[in-house]
Amino acid sequence: MNDFNWNDFDKIAEKWDSMLAKYGSYKMAEMVTKTKSWRLYDQKWPFDNMINWAHVLDITDPLLQIQAEQASVEDEAAERLDTEALVANLTPRQKKIFDALYNGQSSVEIEISQGYNTNNAVRWHKHQIKKKYEAIKADKWEQHFEFVCRECGNVFDSLELDSHCPACDNSDVLFLKSYTRPVFDE
Secondary structure, eight states, X not given: OOOOOHHHHHHHHHHHHHHHXXXXXXXXXXXXXXXXXXXXXXXXXXXXXXXXGHHXXXXXXXXXXXXXXXXXXXXXXXXXXXXXXXXXXXXXXXHHHHHHHHTTOOHHHHHHHHTOSSHHHHHHHHHHHHHHHHHHHOSXXXXXXXXXXXXXXXXXXXXXXXXXXXXXXXXXXXXXXXXXXXXXOO
């Protein structure tokens, strides 16, 4: 059942050691992160970054550690396209607020510099920008239904239109509203 051969492992370890000696820690780490298997691993577990390889490769170069935390070219290009799509969908006022936020201004500074009477207007525009951004980033949308139980008064959400109260398992529920939520695949 176990087809593992220790001789093969020794050959792989020798090959690894010879490549490490030939290229050095920095170049070896750079080569590993360019492989397809590393990209798949990094997409599945994005928080396990290359710094975890430091003890294996004996990486002490702080520049390499900084580069390990940077986004890939593909990720940066995808983010730039999403940002361009977002800016194209914004109203003129939302574009002004987005530009101010992008330049590091706070809500209060935007309120003062753009002449709003209250901070709530700025916060509302920020919320609308966020909703548009979520619409761009969402992989798909789910339909949700909100109900209230006529027996115990529990208000609850469900993905199904025919639902039972989770608190008392009563089927006599009153439909309140339906809405959609973005779903992000991670």
